[in-house]
Amino acid sequence: MLAYIIRRLMILPLVLFGLLVVVFQMYNLLDPYQKLAVFVPDVSRLKNVDPDVLIKEYGLDKPWWYQFAKWFRNVLRGDLGWSQTAHRSVADAFKRFLPQTVELTLWASIPIILGGIWLGQLSAVKQNSMVDQFARVFAVTGWSLPMFVAGILGLFLFYGLLHWFPPGRLSTDVGLYVFTSGKFRVYTGIITLDAILNWNWWVFADAMRHLILPVMTLAYVSWALLLRVTRSSMLETLRQEYIMTARAKGLPERVVIKRHARKNALIPVATIAGLTIAGLMGGLVITETIFNLPGIGRWAANAARQFDMPALLAYLLFSGVLIVVANLIVDILYAIIDPRVRLE
């Protein structure tokens, strides 16, 4: 097993380097003039200057590996550039936007786990019951209804028609209290968490009220996937011999499922963690855009639309590294839990 883990760890830098190359190649698709425009914020900078001179100056006509090396050096130094869509340095933009994204993801994980995994195994245990039928219909519609359709529908229903939830991140008075009154300490930037740390339920309730709809929208898609995987995995496990044996031994069904089936059925579920994160990253882009939440997803969408290359490249790198590392951890854990893997 140790050999397996070491092998995985050795591959890691290789994959990360590949990631960098792919990301850079995307940038490299631009012609030198476009690259120049990416660097230059204003027309006037290009006035009275021959663009070709500037292209030479920035080395934009050099072979790709030369430019790559230059960029790579900057990335290693942590200098990711200036994001014109965020009006901040890329590093600062991450610092500002990440808490919002983390908050959204954290809260979304609750319905995802409850609605996905719990409902999934429930529907497998009670195969063909009402719960099962409901779960299956839910899964297949969840799979089919695009997130942006669901989001707009929610916006229309709960914001426009019913006036249940307000848009934005915080109400005006709460926002002023949190950020300018000096009576509230911002520890993490994750407002709900900070509200708990400040033991301030007024702020917490307001923050939650604004979060409910985006959280549900974000959870929606991962829900369907997890439900599906959990259900089929659970069904498969329940057909295994040792479950039959357990039942034959006369153990109550509840115990059989809790002690024996659930643990094993969740192993394949864990392996799709990487996929779930990848799906969430995509989901964040859409959710944050629709609900106007200042997170990294919305930032990335703006960056793509407005050709903010430093931001876009940094975002891709970030999400790539996140997924690679998450997959690595899952694989290693998996290898520890399930000895069969090591044979591969």
Add this chain to the structure above:
Amino acid sequence: MKTAIKLLKNPLGLTGVVLLVFFGVVALVAPYIAPPKWPDEPFRMPRYGYWSEPRPPQPGHPFGLSAGQYDIFYGCVWGTRLAWIVSLLVVGLSTAIGVTLGMIGAFYGGIVDEVIMRITDVFYAFPFLSAAMALAAILGHTVKSGVIALVTFGWMVYARLMRGEVLRLKEMDYVQAARAVGVPIYRILISHILPNAIWPVFVTATMNMGSIVITFAALSFLGVGLPQDYADWGQMISFSRDWIIGLHGNPLAYWYTFVFPGGAITLFCLAWNLVGDALRDILDPRLRGRIAI
């Protein structure tokens, strides 16, 4: 044949097939039910005036006019055709790439396999939608760039699947026997392995058709997909976004801008998922899908 009959006997599968047939017919007869204004650019939606405010369904415009006075019926019909073209192209191309690479890797093994699988790993590390969004933005606003973006970050699942299948089949007696008597490798691959290994890939591809359409529409929705006047469901849904709150006293004032394109894309994906689900149950109950948006 047996598969097809089984599929039609499954009520959910049948629903899916019926829906697909419907969408297929719409796509085929699009030039007749919604004659294009510019025959050489049929996907460009004609606009009826330059007002911004949408107008409700009326004679001549059965689904109404969306923000910017684009005919919603026209957009939905040609959007259907576009959805077919895009999903078939993307799934076809990514399957072809994935299958080829997976097969080569698994069959030759060793360093070839290692290199291919590491490349797969690298591409797997990108979140599908985000990466496609970035690439589409860089390539510019055309169908071609959207397709390239989706294929670039979508072929890996087929490669892995194919590799697994081939690895399994490689050890089978008949393949070993064929190798032993000196049948050329490409013949083994094409006539022995491919026909057997392709089914799981086929099922996965079916299940991905819907999610490809969703992702492609998401690109337009996010503003990095097609040009504004292109008949695309995602585009039309994004038109509705700024009007969805409705008017005072009439929150449903602009319902038609959202319901028709939103309904079309949802039903289209639903159809593929129903068919895919049923197929999976029939062909291999152990297959799992991959993530969509």
Add this chain to the structure above:
Amino acid sequence: MHKTMWRKVGWLLTAVALLGWVAWAQEIKNPDTIVEATIGSAETCDPAYAYDTASGEILFNTYETLVFWPYGIADAKGIDLTGMSLDPADLQPQLATEWTVSEDGLTYTFTIREGVRFHYVGVKKEDGTIEWVDYDSLEDESAIVPGYGELTPEDVEYSIERAMLQDRTGGPIWMLLEPLTGYSSLLDLVKAALGKDVEDLTTLTPEEQAEIYNKYIDPAVEVEGNTVVFHLAQSYPPFITILAGSWASVLDKEWTIAQGDWDGKPDTWAKWWNPGGGEVPEKSPLFNKVNGTGPFKLKRWDIGVEIDFDRFEKYWRGPAKVKHVVVKKLDEWSDRLLLLKNGDADIVYVPAQYLPQVEGLPGVVVHDPIDVPQVLLRAMFFVAPVKVEGNEFIGEGPWDGYGIPPDLFADVNVRKAFCLAFDYDAFIEQVLLGKGYKIHGPIPKAFSWAYEEDPALDWDYDPEAAAELLKKARNGELWEKGFNLTILYNEGNDVRRIAAEILKANLEAMNPKFRVNIQAVPWKTYLSYLVTGKMPLFIIGWIADYPDPNNFAVPFVASYGTFAGFQGEYMIENIFKPYFDPIVAAAMATTDKEIRGNLYKLIARLAKDWAVDIWLPQRYPYRVMRDWVRGWPINPIYPSPYFYPMYKAYD
């Protein structure tokens, strides 16, 4: 089990009902806070660096200038435009109490107001170091170290000199350099003064820096007793209006130095020149710090998300009427609409096309139109000739009917035909919803003394006349072969796209061989095509920096102007240089308003004769607000709301 489930459902419903009730609550919401929901992100808080309206909003409410534009009021109670003016003669004193201009218009003397304090003042700590404290919470007035946070003439001198020496690329400081030194950038000045070809001023030796400073910068702005005197290098009639802009904001010298900015010495300034190459605003020490004399203090700037202001309690004119101002940046229109609807935002930016959605909302007041001509302009520019090599918009090689001949627009008749092919009335009716007016020439209607009210000067849509002209063009070859023209616009800009579409529809209806493609490209790409001269036709808009016709004449028709300079070699050499440059220069050489007005009227006539651009009709401004908004100032030159006189009440 069923029992517990019902109980749960019951709780849920109660919670939902409660939430709904909270969201519905009425009365004046947040009576002490003005909330604005708008778009666009401020770039910086450094007055010398900022050149966008969003940054202008911060500077406009926190810093002050020597003079100030008077305003009318357009609030929920009604519109009163009596006080409003764009005439330099009506400029109001702000940090200057009075001023005089010499006979030749080259010397301006401002008397500086006394007793004005900045938001933060310097007090001496026990260890002798100086600490900057909030003036509002300072009890002992005498603790202030003299000059530290007190407005002095030296502060004014320092602020202007610092701006001129910073002169970041693409920034606003050309407006100060041009009148005060005669050069439009510091780089040009240094090159001319030292006779040396430098690109990077940070390489200058201390002696060279001192030479530049002592010879050109220092003499331009001098302190004499309680006055500050500006010495102009050339006649510049609108100079005083430039001093009302955010770039001329007055900083506290001591505070600015304490932030790590220019120390005021003649031989050190190059270090602070062009921070971040004009690309990274963060590199300026004042990037996110504000210490002004204005009515509001910057409390928090969450870039791109929110700006929070607190009022300056000890503001020299007396505190503002509301305690807080919150500016929320929300790109999604539906979010802004919802905030307006439930009273969480008081004033909201509404793109014109969405006005139908706010009309008739209870508790919302819409003023549309407000009869104030705007100081902005939009046009389609003809480029002749377009750059040929590597240009995908003009077809392959020699003109073959596909694409266009590169010098298509060098023919004045083609330009005229295009002007005639644009449907101005459809644009006004359908895009501007009937609330617009046609314009001619580069000078906006707002300058009534420089604008000729003559409908004969406007272009009218006339497809027949346009067809006639096109039939004659290139000896009939154009009509015969047709063309395939690409018009680009920066994506997301709807008005520009629709303008292009109108032109497309009309041209294609004229001759089936005429084809027009409309393409959206990201702003960055658009700029790169613009500067490389690849676009045959480009659409762009201009907002006034200072209200003077010169600020429009130069970019639109001077050969060295921001837009005209991109209209191709032919247009520059054969039209702008011989016909327009001399008039633009002549109009600046005199302070006589009548002569200037006539010269600008002449420019508009010439612009019509040469058909240099297609002028897109203008829209009247409008305003959307909650019905409790009071005292909202209006003046078209303001970059943003001026919050000082605003409050919320039903009276």
